[in-house]
Amino acid sequence: MNNKQFVLQNLLLYRNILSDSIIKKLQFLWERNCPHYTYYELYSEVLIKAEQLHLEGDLLKNYIIYLVSKDENLFSKTAEKSNGTIDTNSSLYQAALHDCKVLKNFLIRDLPTITGKDSIDLIHNFVPTMYSEATSNISPLYNHFATESTPLDVLVQELMNHYSCYSCGIMSDYTALRWNSSTGLTGIKNYDTIQLQDITGYEHQKETLLQNTLAFLNDKPANNILLIGSPGTGKSSSVKALLNEPIIKNLRLIEVSKLELKSLNQLMGILREYSQKFIIFLDDLSFEEFEIEYKYLKSIIDGGVERTPSNVLIYATSNRMHLIKETWDDRKGNSDDVHRFDTVNEKMSLSDRFGITLTYLSPNQVEYLIIVEQLAIKNKISLPLEQLQAAALRWERQHNGRSGRTGQQFINHLLSQR
Numbered sequence: 001m002n003n004k005q006f007v008l009q010n011l012l013l014y015r016n017i018l019s020d021s022i023i024k025k026l027q028f029l030w031e032r033n034c035p036h037y038t039y040y041e042l043y044s045e046v047l048i049k050a051e052q053l054h055l056e057g058d059l060l061k062n063y064i065i066y067l068v069s070k071d072e073n074l075f076s077k078t079a080e081k082s083n084g085t086i087d088t089n090s091s092l093y094q095a096a097l098h099d100c101k102v103l104k105n106f107l108i109r110d111l112p113t114i115t116g117k118d119s120i121d122l123i124h125n126f127v128p129t130m131y132s133e134a135t136s137n138i139s140p141l142y143n144h145f146a147t148e149s150t151p152l153d154v155l156v157q158e159l160m161n162h163y164s165c166y167s168c169g170i171m172s173d174y175t176a177l178r179w180n181s182s183t184g185l186t187g188i189k190n191y192d193t194i195q196l197q198d199i200t201g202y203e204h205q206k207e208t209l210l211q212n213t214l215a216f217l218n219d220k221p222a223n224n225i226l227l228i229g230s231p232g233t234g235k236s237s238s239v240k241a242l243l244n245e246p247i248i249k250n251l252r253l254i255e256v257s258k259l260e261l262k263s264l265n266q267l268m269g270i271l272r273e274y275s276q277k278f279i280i281f282l283d284d285l286s287f288e289e290f291e292i293e294y295k296y297l298k299s300i301i302d303g304g305v306e307r308t309p310s311n312v313l314i315y316a317t318s319n320r321m322h323l324i325k326e327t328w329d330d331r332k333g334n335s336d337d338v339h340r341f342d343t344v345n346e347k348m349s350l351s352d353r354f355g356i357t358l359t360y361l362s363p364n365q366v367e368y369l370i371i372v373e374q375l376a377i378k379n380k381i382s383l384p385l386e387q388l389q390a391a392a393l394r395w396e397r398q399h400n401g402r403s404g405r406t407g408q409q410f411i412n413h414l415l416s417q418r
Contacts, residue, residue: 006030007106012095013075014103017067022046026060029114039115043123054128058146060115061107062138065145068103069138069162072169075099076159081275084157084164093156100155107145137166167276171252175243178255181263185254185270196241199234200371200404205358206238209315212356213242216313217251217277223355224301224314232405233360235317236283253279258287261296268300272309282316301353316354368392368402375411383414 006027008018017023025042028034046059055062075096079086086093115123144150144158166172174187196206209225216222227235243253256267264280271278282297300308351357363371372392376383383391395410396402 004030007102007110010102011099013073013099014068014071016071016073017064020067022049022060022063023067026111026114030110043120046123047126050126050128054130056126056128057142058124059126060111060123061146062142064103064107064111065138065142068159069141069166070168070172076163076168077273079160079163080167081273082164083275084160086160088153096156096159097152100152100159104145104148104150104152104155108148137162164275167274171274171276175251176240176253176255179260179263179267181260181266188255191243192237192240193244194237194241195244196238199237199241200374200407201363201367202234202238202360205360208356208358209238209242210245210247213248213251213279213313217249222313224353225316225356225358226351226354227315227317227358227360228320228351229360230362230403231319232400232403233362234404235358235360237404238360239279239281239283239315239317242279251277251279253281255281255283258282258285264296264300268309268312271312274311276311278312280312280314282314285316285318286320298350298353314354363402363404365393365402368396368407371404371407372410375407376414379411379415381411381414 008023008027011018018027022042022045025045029038029042046063049055049063050059053063053066055066075086075092078092086096140158141162144155170177170185170187174189176188176191177185178188179185196210199206205227209227212222212225227238229235240253242248243251254267254271256264260267261282267280297314301314369389369392372388373385376388381388391414392407392410395413396406399409400406
């Protein structure tokens with residue numbers, strides 16, 4: 001049994017990592033004389049984590065540094081928010097120096113003692129099945145933590161730079177997330193890989209969307225955007241594609257359902273604490289005459305009592321020109337509402353709150369056939385052009401009418417017949 005204290009218990013800022021199952025196993029091995037198979041239980045878990053996270057090299061060291069790089073704490077959040085600048089005279093900076101010393105001592109001195117004779121070469125020279133750019137971001141941190149001569153202030157600055165560039169917590173793992181007021185933000189693992197160039201036509205709409213987003217990312221004035229038009233024309237895909245454009249950096253997309261509009265203020269309070277830029281994505285938005293959730297959205301766009309965060313824009317799509325359903329009673333005045341015209345104007349004015357409205361009209365026959373032809377070329381379908389066009393027209397008449405989605409469904413049908 002080791003009489004020395006498990007040094008990671010001395011952490012001030014990074015105490016979250018003590019609850020990690022692998023860290024707990026390391027502490028157990030440090031404090032007790034364990035049979036050799038206990039070490040292999042640890043190595044087995046580390047191997048699983050390594051494949052999931054695409055770690056390489058010295059797994060235990062790299063895994064601990066990975067935890068540090070992702071940890072959401074007072075220091076990491078402050079470094080992220082302040083663009084990697086924290087006063088070196090502040091107590092928070094001094095606490096970070098303390099923790100870096102603790103972590104470095106553990107990685108260089110204590111960790112080899114724990115594994116000792118029961119260590120295996122595989123754990124120290126691991127080659128993952130797949131590599132990940134996100135995991136490779138910790139390489140500079142690993143080099144500094146693993147080098148005994150690196151000064152602590154250099155190490156702290158490297159951490160601040162890392163959080164400023166890659167953020168921390170869930171924001172460092174995902175570019176697309178989903179909001180739920182009960183469970184908070186959750187990452188979307190298998191995000192759509194579509195790019196703007198994959199959407200045929202609508203060049204003006206796509207360019208306007210892209211330029212507005214770039215202005216937003218460059219701290220220039222930018223507008224909330226409403227994308228309206230027929231189903232299947234590429235409205236949602238255009239918004240989703242923004243994250244996959246090489247020119248777009250440090251943007252996060254937050255998907256919010258209509259039912260969660262009432263919690264938008266709660267979400268805004270969370271996003272305000274980050275330096276990253278966020279697009280709140282409201283897909284297929286529309287309201288029946290009895291629904292009042294639109295009032296929450298209107299309040300957010302108008303600013304309300306609390307100012308909307310400067311790092312947040314709202315992009316919404318809808319199949320309706322007017323987001324709120326208007327009834328014949330509204331027009332005829334068959335209502336008990338004394339101020340009926342004010343009520344109607346309030347309902348109709350939500351669309352006007354968006355600074356830019358982009359319209360996605362259904363393609364005409366020529367445009368539809370161009371979409372089909374380009375999709376056929378992309379998918380290496382070699383039917384004669386006349387035969388392809390005739391089949392595409394039959395397909396749209398028998399199915400959902402002309403749209404990019406219908407064209408893709410037709411191509412999928414042809415591919416299934418191969």
